[in-house]
Amino acid sequence: xxxxxxxxxxxxxxxxxxxxxxxxxxxxxxxxxxxxxxxxxxxxxxxxxxxxxxxxxxxxxxxxxxxxxxxxxxxxxxxxxxxxxxxxxxxxxxxxxxxxxxxxxxxxxxxxxxxxxxxxxxxxxxxxxxxxxxxxxxxxxxxxxxxxxxxxxxxxxxxxxxxxxxxxxxxxxxxxxxxxxxxxxxxxxxxxxxxxxxxxxxxxxxxx
Numbered sequence: 001x002x003x004x005x006x007x008x009x010x011x012x013x014x015x016x017x018x019x020x021x022x023x024x025x026x027x028x029x030x031x032x033x034x035x036x037x038x039x040x041x042x043x044x045x046x047x048x049x050x051x052x053x054x055x056x057x058x059x060x061x062x063x064x065x066x067x068x069x070x071x072x073x074x075x076x077x078x079x080x081x082x083x084x085x086x087x088x089x090x091x092x093x094x095x096x097x098x099x100x101x102x103x104x105x106x107x108x109x110x111x112x113x114x115x116x117x118x119x120x121x122x123x124x125x126x127x128x129x130x131x132x133x134x135x136x137x138x139x140x141x142x143x144x145x146x147x148x149x150x151x152x153x154x155x156x157x158x159x160x161x162x163x164x165x166x167x168x169x170x171x172x173x174x175x176x177x178x179x180x181x182x183x184x185x186x187x188x189x190x191x192x193x194x195x196x197x198x199x200x201x202x203x204x205x206x207x208x
Contacts, residue, residue, distance in 0.1 A: 112199075114172040115162075119145035119195035123155050124207040133180070133205060145195055150204050152190040158182030161191060161202040173201050180205075 118137050122130035134147045162173035164186040173184035180203070187196050195202045 112166075112168055115166075115169050115199040115201055116141065116143050117145050117198060117200040118142045118176070119192070119200060119202045120147050121150035121192075121195070121202065121204050122148070123150040123204045126205075126207065129205050133203065137176070137203075145200050146192055146202075150191075155204055155206050157208040158206050159204050160184045161187045161196070161204070163187060163196070163199050166199060169199055169201065176201065176203065182206075 118134075120130045120134040120137065130147055130149070134144050138144050158177070158180050159182055160173040160177040160180070162169040162184060170184060177184045182203075187202070191202050
């Protein structure tokens, strides 16, 4: 009887020890699982927090960059405008020729010299009068043209004819007429063509 109790007691001891081991293992596994869950939840919570903390920093940098860009743009525009070469002012000398063009376009005509060719025609009853007067004019430096008679019409007084509109020739004709005691007037149609060509003067002598 005692032997059976001893056998039963010896058999139950190993079973208890095994059960204690299993319980200890279960407790360790439970603690490990709890630890793992605790650590995993902390990582997940810390990750969003880090993302959240980094997001404002990035968001804060965005406006700073965009705000800095407009401030730099006027400087760039100013540098660009200062680097661009300014147009050179037109030289003042270019305007001077333009103002002088009207004067150059219509230059004053050069004054012609006094005519020195003189034809002497006799319209009087005195023979050889034209020859004597022509020699006298030639001696004063005049060039002789026609020397002869003027029978086409009878003039009232000695006349020196000059081309119409020629002020210089008119002045020279009046000078000759003054020395002969006559008058000066514009050419008439009855004068010989050879006497009036080339701004020539024509002296028609009369008895008056």
